[in-house]
Amino acid sequence: MKTTPSYFAVIPANVRYDSRLSANEKLLYGEITALANKDGYCWASNAYFAELYGVTVSTVSEWISDLQRAGYVRVSVDRDAGNTRKIWIVPSLEKAEDPLREKPKTSSGNPEDPSSGKAEDNNTRYNNTNNIKREETIATDKPSHALNKRFVKPTLEEVSAYCQERSNGIDPQSFLYFYEAKGWRIGKEPMRDWQAAIRTWERRQMSEGKPLRIFTQTASFDIPEA
Numbered sequence: 001m002k003t004t005p006s007y008f009a010v011i012p013a014n015v016r017y018d019s020r021l022s023a024n025e026k027l028l029y030g031e032i033t034a035l036a037n038k039d040g041y042c043w044a045s046n047a048y049f050a051e052l053y054g055v056t057v058s059t060v061s062e063w064i065s066d067l068q069r070a071g072y073v074r075v076s077v078d079r080d081a082g083n084t085r086k087i088w089i090v091p092s093l094e095k096a097e098d099p100l101r102e103k104p105k106t107s108s109g110n111p112e113d114p115s116s117g118k119a120e121d122n123n124t125r126y127n128n129t130n131n132i133k134r135e136e137t138i139a140t141d142k143p144s145h146a147l148n149k150r151f152v153k154p155t156l157e158e159v160s161a162y163c164q165e166r167s168n169g170i171d172p173q174s175f176l177y178f179y180e181a182k183g184w185r186i187g188k189e190p191m192r193d194w195q196a197a198i199r200t201w202e203r204r205q206m207s208e209g210k211p212l213r214i215f216t217q218t219a220s221f222d223i224p225e226a
Contacts, residue, residue: 009034042087
């Protein structure tokens with residue numbers, strides 16, 4: 001004969017409308033809350049839930065794993081007490097930040113079942129995962145000199161000086177007008193190095209067979225082709 005708890009089940013809105021969970025997983029969550037009302041945690045085994053709902057033990061294990069990954073329950077295993085499992089309801093403020101993280105696998109490739117005696121302590125894994133995520137966040141928050149290098153539009157004097165230095169025959173004013181009209185973009189990407197753009201113009205000009213031009217302080221002279 002099946003034993004049914006006499007406590008009320010509670011399924012909050014964030015669980016009811018979570019599209020990642022199946023209807024049976026939401027129902028199981030409510031059952032866990034009913035059992036947790038007595039001692040503060042749910043003591044029931046997978047076999048208990050399997051008999052209660054008429055499903056297999058592995059199906060119950062998968063449901064509990066999905067609830068844990070979604071951050072709604074936390075599972076602990078007391079190895080000293082013969083791998084006794086406790087399921088705790090996680091308050092909304094303590095929910096895991098990444099409920100879609102990859103499912104933990106056992107050596108057989110199946111989701112870990114704490115009742116098998118081979119699973120690691122889930123509380124330890126939960127804390128380690130959060131510590132890793134905090135370290136990754138800190139690493140990505142460190143400033144990158146390459147990303148923080150802000151592009152500054154060159155002046156006519158800067159472009160003229162660079163073109164004179166390279167004697168490339170590029171008209172500085174035309175260069176400025178061209179990229180001003182394009183919003184200082186190369187294709188769809190913002191320009192990062194205007195000097196590199198000038199060198200690209202040089203190669204294009206040479207490929208088209210146009211003569212180079214020598215710049216002086218007051219005038220410029222074409223170099224006739226040989």
